[in-house]
Each structure stands twice: as C-alpha cells, then as structure tokens.
Amino acid sequence: YISTQEGETVVAGLSAPTFVTLIDLRKLEVTVFVDETDIGRVRVDQEATFAVDAYPEKTFRGTVREIHPKAVIKENVVNYEVILEIDRERRNLLRPEMTANVIIITGTHPDVLALPREAVKRLGPKTFAIVKTDGMLEERTIETGWRDGDFIEVVSGLEAGLEVGIPKKPQAAPVGVRRR
Template identity: 40%
Template sequence: MDKTKLKKRLKWIILLIVIIAAGTFGYNYYQQKQQIANTPIIESVPAKYISMKSVVSATGTIKPLESVEVSSKITARVKQVLVKENDHVTAGQTVALLDGKDYETQKEQAEFTLNNAKIKYDRTSYLYNIGAKSKEELDDAQYNYDTAESKLAEAESNLAETVITSPMDGVVIGEPVTDGTMAVQGNSNPTVIMRIADLSQKQITAKVDETDIGNVKVGQKATFTVDAYSGKTFTATVSKISQTDLDNSWNTSSSSSSSSSAAVIYYSVTLDVDDPEGLLMPSMTARVEIETANKDNALAVPLSALKTDSNGSYVVIVKKDGTTENRYVETGIYSDDNVEIISGLSEGEAVSVAMAKKTTKSNNNQRNSGPPPRF
C-alpha cells in the first residue's frame, strides 16, 4: 500500500475517532444536564418557638339582643302614632292609639246586657226563694248573668287594646306605620305597627362551617370588622352554639338528605358584642374571627412542611449532610401559616418546606411541545 492511500485512511480513522469522542462527550454532557435539571432543590427551615393563635373565620349579621314587633290584639284602624323612628321609649309608654269607636259601642251594649241580666237574675232568685220559680229557671238566669259579665269584660279588654304601649325600654327601629293604617290581628301575619329594640346590647349570629364547629366553645373571644368602619376592630364573646344546622338537614327525608349530601353544612353561633360607643347598627355584616386557641411559646413549622399518609402526620428532616428522613410527629394547634409540633421534633431541626426541580432554558419548540403540567 502506497503512502498516499495510508495517509487518507489514517485521516478517516482520526476523523471517525473525533466524531465518536464528540458524540460521547455531547451525550454525557446532555445526561449530566438532565440529571441536574431533575435533581430536587430542597428548601428547608428550622423548627422554632413562636407565639401562635388559631382562629375560626365566619360571617354573621349584627342584631339587637332584645327586640319586639309591636302589633295589635284587635282589628282596628290606627288613629294616631305617637312616636317616630329613632325615638327612645320606655316600658308602658303609649306609642299609638287605635280607633276605638266600635269597641266603645260594644262596651256600652255589654253594660246594658249585664244590667238587664242582673235584674232578671235578682227577680228570678227572689221568686225561686218563695217557690214561684224552679231551680232550672234560676240556673238559666245565673248563666245569662255570667255570660253578660264575661261579654262586658271582653269588651272592656278590647277597648283597652286600642291604646298601644311599649313592652320594653328601647329605640323605635324603622318607620312606624302611618295614621289610618288598618291594623289586623292574627297569629300568623298580624300588622306590625312598629319595631322596638334595645340597642344597648347587641349580638352577632354567625355561620360556622361544620369542619370548624368542633373547635368553637362558649366563652371564646372573637374579633370582627364591619364595612362601615374600615380599619376598626370590634370584640365579641361566643355565648351560644346551635345544636342543629341552619338547614335542619337531619330532619329531612332520606331522599332530600342524599341529594344535599355534598352541600356545605353550617351551624349558627351567637356572639355577644362589645359596642360601648354605640357605633354598630342592626343588620350590618360582621366578618368574625373566633380565637379557638392561643400559645405564647409553641414549637412550630410552616404548614407546607407537614405531610400525611396512612400512618399519620410527618415532616421531612433535612440533615446537615443533605440527606433526608421522614419523621412522624404529633401536631397541636394550627394557624393560617404554621402548625404546632407537640412531639417528634426538636428546636433547630431543619424540615423541608418545598420540593422543586431546577429549570433550564428551552427553545420555543420545547416550550410548545405539549400541554402545561397538571398539579
């Protein structure tokens, strides 16, 4: 073989070796980049003692502690309303008058009937005593007299009901009815002449989710805000927890219960309000935070560090050499951002709070090669 052919063959061999070496280097470099890209970044924070407060959030409506709807026990036209909205009234104060002409007439008729029945009874009683009337006739006269007496008492009571008085000390809430309105009696839908409330004491009726109601107890303190006073915080105390949900779903049929099983269940919680300045008004919406637990010195980690499986709650301990260990823990109170660790963890131990992958720049084709990941 001549030297020219040998040199050409040698060049091709060297070129092939260079290509193979470059390919091997490129492949190994790509593998290393992929390995780095897929290597998790472990972010960790130390467990530390902090002050913690656990709260239950709810929304409610402000209402007076005591309020009444003043209506009439008789049907009559309103002759005169003697108070107006925001007037202070006292128990027993006359607040309205009804037209009592018909009831005055009924009283006069009842008085006449009673007098007549009394005369007949006295005469029958005299005749019975001398043997001129039977016992049955005396009993009938007695019955008529007693009936007339009852009718007069009823007529007097109806006439007295034309004077409407306040049943309590308080403030007139809203506009009363106008003069001339027909006040209709009734048990189901009587005419409300006016509303009176004691605004010195107020309450909040709040809706609490069933997942939180177990943490709420009578006597717990709460804070709340209203839209009318931006930036101002009011205080309240839990005074009552309803034993039935707001929809009374436990008392519905099985078919209704099954159809609404996915609905959120709420319970009514009543809170006594502190309002010494008298700023709050009935029907205002209150955004309430009930303090269910409070610790000044709790060993805590971020909520994002806590994980759960079939064996319970655990955290991922990050050791100084970078290795990790799953450690089961007992938890205490929860706040919006942290959870108390009662046992299983010591102060200063680092726990993983996030696991993320390193990202590298990619070309447009790589970015558009598929749909975004689902979490």
C-alpha cells in the same frame, strides 16, 4: 303612628312585603355559622375577635353568648348558629348586615413548637415535614397536636432551630395591557 314592639318587623298587611324594620343599634350582635367539625370546641363565654370589610384595619371583640342546638343545613353543609355579644369598644362603627370574619378562641397553647400549615405534609397515615440537615433535604415524620387556621403544633419529631421547608406560593404572572 306605628304601634309595635322593639325588634318586631312592621308590615303593611299580612301578604305585603316589609316596609320598615326598627333596629336598636345598642343591641347589635354577630351571628356566626360554625362548621359541625368545630362546634364541639365552642363554649358560652369564650372570647372572639372579628373584623368587618368596612374597617379591615380594626379588630373588634366579642363573647359567645349562645349556641343554637339546631343545625342550619345549606347545600349539604352543616353549620350551627353561634351568637356573639359585641364589646362596647368600637361598637358604634358597626351596622346591621355587615359581613364579619370571626375567630373564636377555643384554647391557647403558649410556648409550643409550631409550623405554618403549608409546611406540614400528609401522605396516607404519615404526617411529615421537609427538614434541611447537613445541606440535604429529608422527610421527617412528625406528630401534630393543636391547630388553628395558620399554624399546627408539632408534638414530636422536630426540635427548635431546625430549618423546615415551606413551599413558596405561586406568583401571579405579570399582566400587560395591550392598547389598540
């Protein structure tokens, strides 16, 4: 017989380590650590999507339920704890302590001109892209707007249909196996 309340950690004694933790799988939530540079755009009731390593092909959905006001500082990095309420769909696949990669949707900008992050260059105060014009490459100064992890909105300086240079990612050298 264990006399306790839901969510409480049960211990053998005051100085003893935890020997059992009771978890209600119907009340799982996702704890997200949001960088201080991004926390100003996060609001309660915003939608979020996330993936977990155990099911990389599945996307889970949630909603921002709360934003903790006190910062969590680790190794001089300031983050704020945000709690996501998980949608019921597929929730039964999740387990406590799973690692989640989360995207909180802070705004949408449909039908804009955008470039992959790698195509936008900065040199001091100048922001530019490399454009192919009449067979020649030229730097074109651009003004940028919204950005997500992969794309940056181009507010001015480019028109749709231009060919823009995107650097190739370096390829790994082939690896050989030497047998003895």
